Amino acid sequence: MDIDAYLARLGVARPAAPDLATLRHLQERHLAAVPFENLSSHLGEPVELTEDALFAKIVHRRRGGFCYELNGLFAALLRALGYDASLHAAQVFRPDGTLGPPLDHAAIVVALDAQDWLVDVGFGRFARHPLRLSAVDAQPDPDGEFLILDAPHGDVDILLDGKPQYRLERRPRPLADFIPMAWWQTTSPESHFTRSLTCSRPTSQGRVTLSGDKLIETVDGVRHEVHLPSPAAIRLAYRVYFGMTLTRLPVPPGGSPLTHDAPQPDTALT
CATH class of the missing domain: 3.30.2140.20 (Arylamine N-acetyltransferase fold)
Structure with a gap:
């Protein structure tokens, strides 16, 4: 290592x-x-x-x-x-x-x-x-x-x-x-991980979570939720909040119009 x-x-x-x-x-x-x-x-x-x-x-x-x-x-x-x-x-x-x-x-x-x-x-x-x-x-x-x-x-x-x-x-x-259980968790339709999409980490004031096109921040116990309007905004949120640069977006369970991830310029998150 x-x-x-x-x-x-x-x-x-x-x-x-x-x-x-x-x-x-x-x-x-x-x-x-x-x-x-x-x-x-x-x-x-x-x-x-x-x-x-x-x-x-x-x-x-x-x-x-x-x-x-x-x-x-x-x-x-x-x-x-x-x-x-x-x-x-x-x-x-x-x-x-x-x-x-x-x-x-x-x-x-x-x-x-x-x-x-x-x-x-x-x-x-x-x-x-x-x-x-x-x-x-x-x-x-x-x-x-x-x-x-x-x-x-x-x-x-x-x-x-x-x-x-x-x-x-x-x-x-x-x-x-x-x-074996990791395979089941990531492939079974009964698994919580295949039925939900999440990316989350704690912050100094609470927690930030990105779930599909929803950006959720909890600050001092108060929850704030923002709808991200485009694939570009979602990619930007992954980069800004989680340091992750994605070449393509994950497909949420059931799909979504936002999965049509055509290249677009980065936009504001709000």
């Missing part, structure tokens, strides 16, 4: 030591610099869960990705920097409180200072700082209050502001274990 190129993508200098403060800074910068996005499902691109393919996409092409991609590559970076980092599978809680399938999500656990820390840069809105898995009290974070609860079979449940997010396995898994 070209560590310096990856750190440059995050806007971070090479750290002096693999300590907790550095881990926290790396997580914050990764979330801010690399968006959570599912564009590949709507661009007809295969998702390849190999370190080389992920590095080419996220670092060289300056794209984002979803959990298997973002946490898979970030875990490799952390190991290259001297951290004891492993991937762990999770089942995501549905809105009705039931659990999704096994390996529905991939997160990172870092063993550091005789503690296990949950690090996740691939779940959309989630903790911006590492969470101590052995903590019995709620842990405050810029994106809410997190609580870790024991679950059956030695797993743990992660709650955000009292709402269950996912159930995390305690045993590590190689990245290759997630290949």
